[in-house]
Amino acid sequence: MKWSGIIQHYQRFLPVSAQTPIVSLNEGNTPLIFSSYLTSVVGLEVYLKYEGLNPTGSFKDRGMTMAISKAKEAGAEVVMCASTGNTSASAAAYAARCGMRCIVLIPDGHIALGKLAQAMIHNAKVIAIQGNFDDALNLVKEVTSQYPVTLVNSINPFRIEGQKTGAFEICDVLGNAPEFHAIPVGNAGNITAYWKGYKEYKAAGFATKLPKMLGFQAAKSAPIVEKRVIPHPETIATAIKIGNPASWKSAEDARDESKGLIDAVTDEEILAAYKLLAAHDGVFAEPASAASVAGVLKLHKAGYFKGQKGRICCTLTGHGLKDPNIAIKNIGNPISVKADIHPILKEIGF
Numbered sequence: 240m241k242w243s244g245i246i247q248h249y250q251r252f253l254p255v256s257a258q259t260p261i262v263s264l265n266e267g268n269t270p271l272i273f274s275s276y277l278t279s280v281v282g283l284e285v286y287l288k289y290e291g292l293n294p295t296g297s298f299k300d301r302g303m304t305m306a307i308s309k310a311k312e313a314g315a316e317v318v319m320c321a322s323t324g325n326t327s328a329s330a331a332a333y334a335a336r337c338g339m340r341c342i343v344l345i346p347d348g349h350i351a352l353g354k355l356a357q358a359m360i361h362n363a364k365v366i367a368i369q370g371n372f373d374d375a376l377n378l379v380k381e382v383t384s385q386y387p388v389t390l391v392n393s394i395n396p397f398r399i400e401g402q403k404t405g406a407f408e409i410c411d412v413l414g415n416a417p418e419f420h421a422i423p424v425g426n427a428g429n430i431t432a433y434w435k436g437y438k439e440y441k442a443a444g445f446a447t448k449l450p451k452m453l454g455f456q457a458a459k460s461a462p463i464v465e466k467r468v469i470p471h472p473e474t475i476a477t478a479i480k481i482g483n484p485a486s487w488k489s490a491e492d493a494r495d496e497s498k499g500l501i502d503a504v505t506d507e508e509i510l511a512a513y514k515l516l517a518a519h520d521g522v523f524a525e526p527a528s529a530a531s532v533a534g535v536l537k538l539h540k541a542g543y544f545k546g547q548k549g550r551i552c553c554t555l556t557g558h559g560l561k562d563p564n565i566a567i568k569n570i571g572n573p574i575s576v577k578a579d580i581h582p583i584l585k586e587i588g589f
């Protein structure tokens with residue numbers, strides 16, 4: 240079957256009509272990869288929803304195809320977002336595709352190089368502000384409320400609509416919803432979207448159950464866990480370095496309605512999961528993405544899954560190549576030897 244993106248495929252679940260000009264890069268339809276390693280550790284079947292394989296390398300494309308298509312339908316000429324990187328990469332690509340201007344506010348010096356390169360190459364106007372993501376989002380709200388510019392951050396409701404298709408795809412592959420769904424939480428749009436997706440798919444008869452939603456924030460950027468705004472969030476996982484999530488309340492609803500939880504994982508736990516995914520499963524996801532797996536491993540150690548059966552899906556939100564510097568920094572550089580067979584054999588251990 241030809242795949243033409245999430246709007247084409249799931250239009251009956253999305254607020255689009257025959258008049259909506261679909262702006263798509265054939266996003267979605269990402270693989271749900273069985274992890275034999277994590278399954279052997281945790282004891283339940285673990286699957287990885289590898290969202291790094293979307294056109295711009297993160298799940299943001301699912302929401303952006305909706306947000307940009309609806310902006311186009313409404314006659315918008317300029318879109319704007321605040322971004323820790325992936326939203327800007329996605330907004331820039333989709334805006335380029337339909338001839339819109341795109342303006343991006345990023346926190347100065349705190350965005351992965353690959354993401355910055357994407358926004359620049361797709362011709363967005365990128366402005367680095369001397370502040371953090373939360374400051375950037377406030378400024379975007381200010382501009383878009385006063386000028387003819389459409390906001391495409393995840394407070395744009397069409398973003399959530401597009402992102403919920405991740406849950407649909409999981410149900411389509413597994414034949415039902417999983418028992419648990421683990422997901423990184425930054426601005427909390429995606430946990431909101433998945434929960435909405437699971438509920439709608441069940442209501443439509445495509446699933447008979449709902450998963451417990453397991454959200455994970457980074458330890459020093461965990462406002463929902465700590466029940467307070469974090470003015471200066473810190474973590475190596477820049478995509479979830481957010482101190483005041485826009486979808487705070489709906490993330491709590493997802494947690495409570497699903498009888499799940501939102502917990503924090505340390506940078507050490509995130510990096511360990513990041514390396515483990517690459518080394519044991521051959522899956523390279525960015526650090527923020529690994530928070531879902533770090534969280535599952537933390538819960539496993541605490542005995543949370545004891546006596547439980549079924550399947551755990553972990554959303555791996557973005558591709559590891561977005562941030563090659565952090566990989567090299569944590570693994571190191573290759574060994575350098577003379578162009579001669581002997582030192583090579585010695586290194587191999589022959």
Ligand SMILES: *Cc1c(COP(=O)(O)O)cnc(C)c1O
Nearest residue numbers: 325425426427428429478556557
């Ligand atoms: C945006 C993003 C997140 C956080 O998603 P929210 O919807 O803001 O909670 C996590 N990981 C990656 C790679 C992202 O790009």
